Amino acid sequence: MRARLLILSLVALLAICVPFTTQAAAGTTFTAHLSAGQEVQTPAVVSNAQGQAIFHLNAEGTELRYKLIVANIDDVMFAHIHTAVAGANGPVVAFLFHGPTISGRTQGVLAEGTITASDLVGPLAGHSLSDLVSALESGGAYANAHTTAYPAGEIRGQIK
Structure with missing residues (x-):
């Protein structure tokens, strides 16, 4: 009887938490x-x-609004979200800023907008936004700003 009560309690807890x-x-x-x-x-x-x-x-999990603010950066070409853990490089999965190149120094808001499932590219193209969110939650994605001086990326930050 005690075991049955314990099992029912666990099932009820799972039903609430899941x-x-x-x-x-x-x-x-x-x-x-x-x-x-x-x-x-x-x-x-x-x-x-x-x-x-x-x-x-x-709240619906269908839109990811963003703002990218920069300082002391010159000649920005692009900014993206890439998937990879800290210390590794990975593919682009969403654009934050897709040009044209801004000549000279940029200070302040570089880009803002909304990412939906239809904006996903590379290995996440055709996937739901929840796949990107899973990468963000696990620390498996980073933001990267690319410049003419550093086309592979001048500044990068792991998204947490």
């Missing part, structure tokens, strides 16, 4: 601090540029 864990990311905010020191390149990137990326997932 819906919350599957929607835990909805309404979540993710951030990344971008710097040259996080770039994975040889030779190393030498730059005083910095950035901050803020991402907010709507």
Whole structure:
């Protein structure tokens, strides 16, 4: 009898918790601090540029709003979200800024917008936005700003 009560209690607890864990990311905010020191390149990137990326997932989990703010960065060509853990490079999965190249120094908001499933590219093309969100939640994605001086990326930040 005790075992049956324990099993029923566990089943009830799972029934309550599972819906919350599957929607835990909805309404979540993710951030990344971008710097040259996080770039994975040889030779190393030498730059005083910095950035901050803020991402907010709507309650339905269908839109990821973002703002990318930068300082001390010159001649920005692109900015993307890539999938890879810290210390590794990975493919582009979403555009944050897709040009044209901004000549000269950029200070302040570089880009803002909304990412939906239809905006996903590369290995996430055709996937749901929840696949990108899973990468963000696990620390498996980073924001990267590319410049004419550093086409592979001048500043990078792991999204958390």
